[in-house]
Amino acid sequence: MTEESKTSAPAARGEGGVVVKESPDGVYAEDIFIANHTLRADEPVAVGGADTGPTPHDMLLAALGACTAITLRMYANRKKWPLERVSVRLRQERIHAEDCKNCETKEGRVDHIERDITIEGPLDDAQKARLLEIADRCPVHRTLTSEVWVETRMTG
Numbered sequence: 001m002t003e004e005s006k007t008s009a010p011a012a013r014g015e016g017g018v019v020v021k022e023s024p025d026g027v028y029a030e031d032i033f034i035a036n037h038t039l040r041a042d043e044p045v046a047v048g049g050a051d052t053g054p055t056p057h058d059m060l061l062a063a064l065g066a067c068t069a070i071t072l073r074m075y076a077n078r079k080k081w082p083l084e085r086v087s088v089r090l091r092q093e094r095i096h097a098e099d100c101k102n103c104e105t106k107e108g109r110v111d112h113i114e115r116d117i118t119i120e121g122p123l124d125d126a127q128k129a130r131l132l133e134i135a136d137r138c139p140v141h142r143t144l145t146s147e148v149w150v151e152t153r154m155t156g
Contacts, residue, residue, distance in 0.1 A: 026050030061090040067140035068117065075134045084121035090114065
């Protein structure tokens with residue numbers, strides 16, 4: 001991230017929300033400002049990016065994985081369960097809708113996300129089963145599986 005992009009952080013810091021600005025570091029590089037944090041998104045070299053950060057889809061998966069792990073940790077802590085560590089591995093692909101037996105959409109393509117959760121600690125089978133149920137209740141999972149309305153306006 002360039003010094004210029006660090007010092008030109010949007011005035012929206014601390015006001016909530018996310019601000020994304022093109023970076024001078026590459027054709028598709030984007031600087032992302034969230035509260036007191038600065039992140040970078042980009043595309044791989046193979047598609048014309050500079051690979052200076054994860055792709056937007058990778059960030060989406062990261063959001064789901066982080067939310068899942070945090071939700072499981074909060075739940076286990078509240079229940080005082082002996083959960084020692086959580087890790088989440090995610091993969092995404094576009095598949096033909098007709099190949100998805102659980103999808104409402106039957107034509108075209110759908111996004112398929114695989115989420116593998118590894119938990120460590122002396123948990124019994126009932127606790128593990130409950131944590132698997134709780135994983136689907138993380139706020140990002142709920143957002144991804146609900147109706148989402150994105151309102152877009154031109155402001156400049």
